[in-house]
Amino acid sequence: MRQVQGTFFTGYVTILIKGNYPELFFQECTKKGITVWNIRKIDQDVCEGNVRLKDIKHLRTIIRGTHYKLNFTNKKGYPFIFNRFIKKRPLLVAIFLSVLLALFLSNILWKVEITGVPKDIEEKIVKQLDEYGIHRGAWIFSLDQPNTIQQKLVEDVPELLWVGVDRRGTTYSLEGVEKLIVKEEEKHGPRNLIATKKGIIKKMYVAKGLPIVQVNDYVEPGDLLVSGQIGTTDQEEESEEEKKERNFDLVAAEGEITAETWYEVKVTSPLEYSYEELSGNKETKYYIQIGEFKFPIWGFGDPSYEQIHYDTKENSINFLKWELPIKIVDTVLSEKVYYKGKRTKEEAIQTGIEQAKSELLLELGKDAKILSEKVLHERMEHGKVKMNIIFTVEENIARVQPIK
Amino acid sequence: MKKFRQRVQSLLINSFALPSDVILELPRITVIGQIHVYIENHQGLVTYSDTELKLKVNKGYVQIKGNSFVLKMMLPEEILLEGTITDIKFLSN
Numbered sequence: 001m002r003q004v005q006g007t008f009f010t011g012y013v014t015i016l017i018k019g020n021y022p023e024l025f026f027q028e029c030t031k032k033g034i035t036v037w038n039i040r041k042i043d044q045d046v047c048e049g050n051v052r053l054k055d056i057k058h059l060r061t062i063i064r065g066t067h068y069k070l071n072f073t074n075k076k077g078y079p080f081i082f083n084r085f086i087k088k089r090p091l092l093v094a095i096f097l098s099v100l101l102a103l104f105l106s107n108i109l110w111k112v113e114i115t116g117v118p119k120d121i122e123e124k125i126v127k128q129l130d131e132y133g134i135h136r137g138a139w140i141f142s143l144d145q146p147n148t149i150q151q152k153l154v155e156d157v158p159e160l161l162w163v164g165v166d167r168r169g170t171t172y173s174l175e176g177v178e179k180l181i182v183k184e185e186e187k188h189g190p191r192n193l194i195a196t197k198k199g200i201i202k203k204m205y206v207a208k209g210l211p212i213v214q215v216n217d218y219v220e221p222g223d224l225l226v227s228g229q230i231g232t233t234d235q236e237e238e239s240e241e242e243k244k245e246r247n248f249d250l251v252a253a254e255g256e257i258t259a260e261t262w263y264e265v266k267v268t269s270p271l272e273y274s275y276e277e278l279s280g281n282k283e284t285k286y287y288i289q290i291g292e293f294k295f296p297i298w299g300f301g302d303p304s305y306e307q308i309h310y311d312t313k314e315n316s317i318n319f320l321k322w323e324l325p326i327k328i329v330d331t332v333l334s335e336k337v338y339y340k341g342k343r344t345k346e347e348a349i350q351t352g353i354e355q356a357k358s359e360l361l362l363e364l365g366k367d368a369k370i371l372s373e374k375v376l377h378e379r380m381e382h383g384k385v386k387m388n389i390i391f392t393v394e395e396n397i398a399r400v401q402p403i404k
Numbered sequence: 405m406k407k408f409r410q411r412v413q414s415l416l417i418n419s420f421a422l423p424s425d426v427i428l429e430l431p432r433i434t435v436i437g438q439i440h441v442y443i444e445n446h447q448g449l450v451t452y453s454d455t456e457l458k459l460k461v462n463k464g465y466v467q468i469k470g471n472s473f474v475l476k477m478m479l480p481e482e483i484l485l486e487g488t489i490t491d492i493k494f495l496s497n
Contacts, residue, residue, distance in 0.1 A: 004477055023452035030478045031448075039475035041453045049475070 003035045011053035011077030014038075019068040022047035028062055029055075053079060106318040109138045110170040117176035121159050125176065128156050134172060141315045141328060146172075169321055190250035193226040193398040195219040199259035202394060209253030219259065219397070226253040228403050250403060257398040260371065263360060263391045269352030270384045274340045278309060281335040289314070289327040307336035348385045349378065356389055368395040431461040433492065440476075441468055441485040441492070449483070457485055465495040 017025045026036045026049055039049035051059060063070050086092070112129060114122045129135065132152065134143055143149070146165040153163045153174075161179040165172065193209065201217050209226040213219060230249050285299030311332040317324045343351070357370055371392040378387045413427050425432040425445055434442040443466065446459040452475065457468045473487035 003479060021451075023449055026475075026478055027449040030480050033480065036478040037476060039452070039478060041473070044453075047452075049478075 004037045007050075007052060007077065009078045011075070011079035012050050013053060013056065013072050013076070014048055014050050014074035015059070016042075016046065016048045016071040016073045017068050018046055018071070019066070020045055022068065025063075025066065025068050028066075029059065032058060032062060034058055034062075048073065053077065103317070103319055106170065106320055107140045108170060109134065109136060109140055109143070109172060111172070112136065113171060113173040115173070115175050117160070117178050121157070121176065121178060124157055124159070125153065125163075125174065128153060140167075140170070140318075145313065169318060188252035188254075188400075190228045190403040191252050191400045192224055192228045192403060193253045193255060193257065194401045195221055195223045195225055195257070195259070195397050196399045197221055197259070197261050197395075197397045199261035199397055201225075201257060201259045203258040204255070205257075206253075206255035208251050209255065211255075213257075225257050225398055226255050228253040253400070255398065256396050258394055259397045261393050261395060261397065263393060264376070265356045265360060265389050265391065267352040267356045267387045267389060268384050269348040269355070269387070271345070271348050272340065272342050272383060274338060276307070276336050276338050279335040279337045281305065283333045285331045285333065287329040287331070289329045291325055294329065303333055303335070305333070305335040307338060309334045309336045345380070345385060349375065349387060352385060352387055353389060357391070360391060360393070364393065364395055368393050429462045431459070431466060433466065435489065435492065438470075438489050439486060441489055443483045443485070445481055446483065447481075449478075457483075459483065464497050467491070467493040467495055469493070 019025070022045060023039070023041065026039055026047065029036050029051070034051060034055045036049045036051055039047065041047050059070070112126070112134060114125055117125070129149075132144065132149065134149065144152070146167050150163055150165045153165070154160050157163075159179055160176055162177045164175040166175075167173075198218070198220050201213055201215050201219060204211060204213075204215060206226050209228050210230045212224050212227050219225065228251050230251060281303075283299060283303045286297050287294040288297055289295070311334065313330050313332075315328045315330075317326050317328065353373055353375070357373065361368060361370065371394055373389055373391045376388045376390055378385060380386075416422050416427055417424050423432075424430065429445065431446050432444045434440075434444075436442070441457075443459060446461050446466070448460045450458040450460055450465065452458075452473070454473055455469060455471050457473060457475075459466045459468075468485060468489060469491040470487050470489040473485060476484040476486045478484075
């Protein structure tokens with residue numbers, strides 16, 4: 001029966017043969033290599049049987065020149081079903097359109113959810129998102145990646161401390177954390193102010209507490225600057241005994257002690273330098289990516305840039321809740337130019353100092369101020385200038401120390 | 405010459421245990437109960453009707469009788485018959 005298996009898929013027909021000894025026609029067929037099955041004698045001169053769809057054309061050559069009459073009585077199998085289906089054009093068009101519609105709707109933003117922030121900030125976020133083009137009904141491809149939106153939002157809405165943007169299918173959900181401006185009105189326990197670095201006191205502003213040092217004093221780290229014990233000074237000399245018995249008034253010392261401090265920094269600055277820059281020329285290419293394979297749809301040929309910086313963005317297409325393995329990829333190719341330069345020793349020293357300055361400021365924070373710098377020592381080594389620079393900085397050196 | 409061939413054939417069958425239907429070009433008829441007959445190595449269909457099937461074989465005919473016969477499958481040298489079988493008869497020329 002193996003020969004008859006799978007005939008449903010290839011299709012078969014039932015034929016009816018009329019004539020004397022109709023079974024001999026089937027005999028003829030099998031001799032020619034046509035498989036016939038389910039042969040049934042209906043009448044003395046009528047016989048029916050099944051043959052494969054692809055054998056019909058051979059059947060015609062056999063029947064030529066014989067007295068048999070051939071009729072097709074039944075068609076069965078997948079090819080016929082398929083044909084019948086193909087003939088129903090409106091149905092086909094409707095199926096195609098509905099798939100297209102589902103595809104279209106799956107790639108539209110339906111909902112923007114914002115959680116975790118009060119109403120007024122939420123409104124601000126919605127407004128800001130509108131500006132980026134993120135609103136209900138927007139085309140998902142045209143939107144930025146969630147992390148880009150995240151960054152932009154935090155920059156543009158100052159009230160936001162952090163925002164998490166997550167795209168789940170056709171929904172953008174944003175979770176915000178509000179920046180609470182907490183005023184430091186907390187009750188502090190009694191405390192002193194001590195020095196964190198060595199330096200010479202330049203300015204003192206004491207809001208609470210008893211200053212121990214004076215302007216132009218030299219302090220070492222850990223030295224007491226402002227004491228939290230007050231109310232004892234006048235009677236101090238009267239008697240040591242009395243002082244010990246007396247209850248001090250303990251306060252939380254508060255103030256700003258600005259001192260001149262010094263930093264020695266080692267810097268290396270090369271005489272030859274190179275850096276890269278985008279020239280501004282760019283081209284965009286679009287691909288359809290299926291699995292690993294990329295098929296270009298727009299932007300053919302490579303630009304004649306010597307160095308190229310690639311910036312690739314992938315947009316996946318959704319169908320209902322699934323992400324299709326097809327992606328639309330756009331790649332921006334920007335021209336990259338390498339610059340090489342040489343500088344003299346003086347220039348190298350200058351850039352070295354600038355670099356050290358900005359690094360130092362980054363480390364000390366924005367309250368610090370660089371007063372002066374001095375190159376202590378410099379030497380050339382392998383085309384680089386190595387320097388030791390000393391910086392004089394003005395900064396707040398006070399740190400609180402609780403009194404036990 | 406013919407005698408020699410027959411001797412070789414019987415030698416092959418007896419000493420090499422080769423199936424006799426292959427060597428002698430005889431039909432192999434497999435009967436499954438009363439419902440199926442499977443005939444291989446026949447040489448052509450002679451008559452077929454609802455109640456009778458007659459096949460030409462080497463040196464004669466095979467006649468199968470019964471009722472409600474359907475030829476389930478027909479290949480160049482094989483036939484699978486379905487129905488209720490009553491007789492299987494060998495007719496000589």
